[in-house]
Amino acid sequence: MRTRVGYAGGTTADPTYRSIGDHAEVLQVDFDSAQVSYEDLLQVFWAEHDPSQRPYSTQYKAMVLAHDDAQYEAALRSRQALAARSSSPVLTDITRLQRFHVAEDYHQKYALRRDALLSAEMHAHYPDETQFRESTAAARLNGYAYGLGSVLQLEREIHSLGLSRRGESHLQSLVHR
């Protein structure tokens, strides 16, 4: 699993955070489809936003940006299923991804960057910002730093994250609190 954030859904050339144009802020996930399905991710997506709310700006619009026919059709099916069991309208758009524009480095792994110790240890492994952004370990640590993940999940993988003993102890204190 790898993650990155960026801008997509619009037509503005070379968007930036300060000049996002008609794009939305988006999250991109590379995942092992032998371990987790696209349909599983769609379930998380529907749970992570309120599909009955109209977006108050294009920048913060919720939508699925399908990469191919299979994703597009799976997203349509999941929206239909949600609408069938919901008393509210489902307004979330499903569209085709035309182009993904990766966001600036300082937006990548935002929660991890705000943790000085964990960020320093990962940057020691990956001084190159692209490698840092594309690291699965950095993605996992970003989630824990954000307050996600369980003690059990951490126990299973803590020694695979490339941290020092001090880093592991610090991470455990974050997840246990």
Add this chain to the structure above:
Amino acid sequence: MFTRSAPTARLTGSAESKLPMIDLAAPQTVETATFATG
């Protein structure tokens, strides 16, 4: 869906052995999804 070869499979030397193990275990099949959650 596309298949991506393991990008870090070459990282087996002692100088690189402290890299996160989770990054060395590249998945066989990788699919990419993109969402905007508002």
